[in-house]
Amino acid sequence: MQFHHHGYVSGEPRVLPAQGTGVDRPADLPDETDVLIVGSGPAGMLLAAQMSQFPDVRTRLIERRDGRLVLGQADGIQPRSVETFQAFGFAERIVAEAYNIGWMNFWGPDPENPGNIVRTSRTEDYGFKISEFPHLIVNQARVLDYFAEAAHHGPGRIVPDYGVEFLGLTVHDTGEYPVEVRVRCGGDDGEERTIRAKYVAGCDGARSGVREAIGRTHVGAMAAHAWGVMDVLVNTDFPDWRTKCAINAEAGNILHIPREGGYLSRMYIDLGEVADGDNRQVRHTPLEAVIQKANDILHPYTIDVKEVAWHSVYEVGHRVTDGFDDALDADRHPRVFLTGDACHTHSAKAGQGMNVSMQDGFNLGWKLGHVLTGRAPEELLSTYASERRPVAQQLIDFDREWSSLMARKPEEISDPQDLATYYLATAEFPSGFMTQYEPSMIVAGDAHQALAAGFPLGRRFKSAEVTRVGDGNAVHLGHHARADGRWRVYAFADRDAVGLASWADAVAPLFARYTPADGDVDAVFDVKAIYQQGFDEFEITDAPELFLPKVGPHALTDWEKVYAATPSAWCRTDIFDERELSRDGVVVVVRPDQYVAAILPLDAVDELGAFFAGNLLPTS
Structure with a gap:
């Protein structure tokens, strides 16, 4: 930081x-x-x-x-949320105390004895398969x-x-x-x-x-199905107590979710169909009945509940x-x-x-x-x-x-x-990664989408590793962004970076138009350059002034806006290949909430100006 x-x-x-x-x-x-x-x-x-x-x-x-x-009441933290925590500066701390869902196991009736349950499959959780951030509880x-x-x-x-x-x-x-x-x-x-x-x-x-x-x-209705939910400390012989499980049995269903701390778990217990005219009486189901139902479903395993931190009964509503x-x-x-x-x-x-x-x-x-x-x-x-x-x-x-x-x-x-x-x-x-916002005043059209196929317009900016030129460290490009209300502009250089230098000169007045006179030059736009060369193949001081802004009362140089894409001893991937970026260069504009807003070629400065003219006001 x-x-x-x-x-x-x-x-x-x-x-x-x-x-x-x-x-x-x-x-x-x-x-x-x-x-x-x-x-x-x-x-x-x-x-x-x-x-x-x-x-x-x-x-x-x-x-x-x-x-x-x-x-x-809620406890599930999806990878997109952990990504958001990163932007607010506390992802590492909350990950350290959370339960990380590494696997999800599925249980069903034993074919030879349907009154008992057996494990039918074990799957890796999807968290690290699609994101660098985990799926947490x-x-x-x-x-x-x-x-x-x-x-x-x-x-x-x-x-x-x-x-x-x-x-x-x-x-x-x-x-x-x-x-x-x-x-x-x-x-x-x-x-x-x-x-x-x-x-x-x-x-x-x-x-x-x-x-x-x-x-x-x-608008919608309640489904005629009730569930009990409880956070419990138990003694049990159920072998998957510390693994997320979906359990289907003749007696009903359980969604079992281990909680943070190593001992607590949450259980969603199927209480069955709600009778017509119930008038929400199912919500008064005694806790003892919910626990007994859980034991019926888990048979031949049992839970001996020592403490209930919280419980409720609800009907599914959509x-x-x-x-x-x-x-x-x-x-x-x-x-x-x-x-x-x-x-x-x-x-x-x-x-x-x-x-x-x-x-x-x-x-x-x-x-x-x-x-x-x-x-x-x-x-x-x-x-x-x-x-x-x-x-x-x-x-x-x-x-x-x-x-x-x-x-x-x-x-x-x-x-x-x-x-x-x-x-x-x-x-x-x-x-949380399927959200895709439609074109609007803050999401441009897709005329240039092919220049950055790995950054779909309207979707959240999917980070990838790059090398920070100033110190040679491998970092995730998107992790540098904070929830500080600024727009991010990522300028991916052309092969010889000549087009990038021309772009930097041309857009500096555009960004200044929307930047308060008494603010830092990057107060509204956080602009970064990603070169195709290795971090040790050029001097950072050769980068255009736009990428080496002077900030704060001492006008100190910000050395963390210039990156390299070529793989190195520490960075094993090339973001141009990872995100299907044009080797002729491309500009990716990202909103303050981390969603891709515009994709443009380096020579489309007028288009970039028109985009911001449609959603920002010049400073007085």
Whole structure:
């Protein structure tokens, strides 16, 4: 990581200097704020961490609870989420404490004794097959802790305002702070007051008050199937207790997921079809009955439950909200947004709820930051709903199929390997890597896609190893990017780098047009060069000035923007080959949320200018 560029740092470098609203941040909730986040779940906490990187924007987060979440319901962390953690600076630490899913085993009825279960297959988990990041299990509460730390350590110094309940809101047609939000502070008998905001993000869960206030509704239905779920400490003779398992038995089904810490595990236990007219009584199934059901399914193995950290009974629901913001027509820009469970709900067994919710927050955060700091026009905010609602619908469709496969009876299964086959065949979707945004003001057309076939437009930037020329170290190109609200521009050189030098000279005025005069030259665009030569075949000081910017109050040279692609003793791959990049050179533009926005040849400077003219505002 880079630090010292704004002066010597002797303490924790992850704690960035307070700026803007982070300096002397008011402890009490103000009457007016730019962004009000309602709810401190995964989407809300990521959104707060992102907004902390925009310290000139006043952001507050209110949460009805009195303090941090203790027992989180979600626990599955997909590789795309770990990639996101990398951008927020805590991937290494959370990986160290998490359970890494290396394998998934499948169990079914013993053909010779169907009342018993036997292992039918063992598959490698998909995590490292499609990403350098693992597939993890870790308590949602810990994920929120890390994002809370990132929000507090960011320049904006954002901390949640606990004990504040959302009561309702009204969106007015005029005024600098058009969203009037009613809240109650300090419990049921607390003070009611009004806060005015420019924008509100509803991150308040499946029973969202924000969703109700803007007149949006969930579309979908509950499936007539119930599941019990429990986090347990047990003694057992089941040999795969520390391996993720899908268990299909005559008595029902279990999805078994080991948890972090070496001892805790989560079990999703099939409670069967819900009778007509049940009126949700199945949700009152006693814990003892759920444990007995688990033992029935596991036969001939048993679990002796010593402690239950958390448990619940739920019916599978598949719902997506009819809109993700309050713009019911095209006559005005949205002011209120919905994220996470407030706009999509589904079963927990596909491990998608927390992951998709975090990407909602990531998508929305940088857009709010850009609009409120004057970098981008308000039209940008309309892309949140147009991009995220199709993703939610795809999730609902995937989860419906996965849940149906998990709930089958043995006699409904013709091939005992088909669940394992489906699990691996669909790996890219649950990993979070199938999201592909359509062309818009922030995703260019595909006229030049062939120049960088390995970086599909609208998909997240898939990193690869390169050699950092300044020190000869092999690093992942994408891992240098942080969730700091900046655009990334990767300039892959032509063979002799002559075209790259011409490009650098031509685009410098373009980037300066959108960069604040009082900011670092790379405050908006983080521009990097990747040469085809070996790192030891040229001098870094021969690179154009664009790739050696002077930053900070001392105008220090940033030596970490020039890379080489030729394999070396430490870097075994060539990114040009790995990502099918044109040897004539190509420019890959990546959004602040890590999605590929444009692909252009080196001589298409006018096209690059037109692209940014469509989504950014020049500085005054």
